[in-house]
Every structure is written in structure tokens, then in C-alpha cells.
Amino acid sequence: MHFNMGYPCTICGACCRNIGGVKELAAFDLGNGVCRHLDQQTQRCLIYENRPQICRVDEMYEKVFYQHYSLEEFYALNLKACQMLQEKEGVKEVLRIKIE
Template sequence: MATWQCIKNCGACCNLNPEERPDLDLYLNPEELEEYLSMVGEGGWCINLDQETRECQIYEKRPRFCRVQSDVFEEMYGIEPEELNDFAIDCCRQQIEGVYGDRSLEMLRFDKAVGI
């Protein structure tokens, strides 16, 4: 069985381009939406992502909407805890494909890490 995990030096989820996420206001409250939009930098990338290492510079203090946790996903998206693993894998695969491509090194690394 595939098990979700974040892979280092990917950063696909840090591509925050609001044009590609028109439904942000459906799952972010007004304060979170304001914070999210304030984090969008050049090319839609999060201002807290180190572009060279592809690592979050505020990882320990990142906002709630950046956390893959069962309570967060249940509240924000209505995903039951037992569904989180498969949902997170699908989300990551879609985001990695959209940012880097379905045959990218990032996708290959993710699939290997999660056991696909």
C-alpha cells in the first residue's frame, strides 16, 4: 500500500499561483486567504521557498493551510482521517504534474518514496 510522505527538494506545493486555485475562498477563511495571497511571490511561488534548495524557510512555523494533517484536511476539505493518505497522494501527484510534469524527476522521486 502506498503511504504518503513529503519529499525533500520538491516544493511543488509551494507554487501558490492563485489563478490556478480559483476556489481558495471555499476552504480558507478571510484571514487565511489574506495570508495566503501575501505569500505569493514571483511566478506564483511562495516567498518562503528557497528556490535553490527548494526548502521552506518557515517550515516549523508554516501556516495551517500548508500542513498535511488529518485535522486540517478534515476541517478544510471534509476529508475523513482514514481518507487522508490517498487524498494527499492524489493531491501531490496532481500538483507535481502541474508544476514539473508527469515524467519529471520530482514525480519519479515522489512515486518511489510513497511506494507507487
């Protein structure tokens, strides 16, 4: 698996609908695990340019996780979690992450 352009997000909103238990995002939780900054119509982040660091896969790798994983390993872990959330949420097939 090779990633030349950064983390391959499909902008499905599944992660934004499952922030319960993420301590860094507790203030954003509507109380049902959904981020208050998720536009329910478009599934896009309303504060994308100013979103928290925890929501930035590449920045989290560069600042924290580079010490523990290679970039490919870190992406693979995130892709697996993404895939599980997409299945749980019933995300349309066209927006699902494909792991080769």
C-alpha cells in the same frame, strides 16, 4: 494504503510553487503563484517550523477535515493533488509520490 509516520512529503517544492488561489497564502505569493518562503535552490521552506497551518497536512486533518474524511481518505486526496502538481512541475522521478 497505511500511514504510520504522517503525511509522506518528498520535499519537492511543487505545492510551494503553486499557491496562487489559496486565500490563506495570498500574503506569501510572489505574484506568480510561488511562495516567497520557498528556497529556490533547495526547494525547502525557509519558515518550515513556523509555516502556516494550511501547509500542515496532518494539523489540517486534525483541526478541520477529520469531520469530513477518514485520515486515509484525506491523505489519498492530498496525495492525488500532490501527484498532479508534481507532474505539472516536471518533478524528478526520484522525488515523485507513488500511489499504490
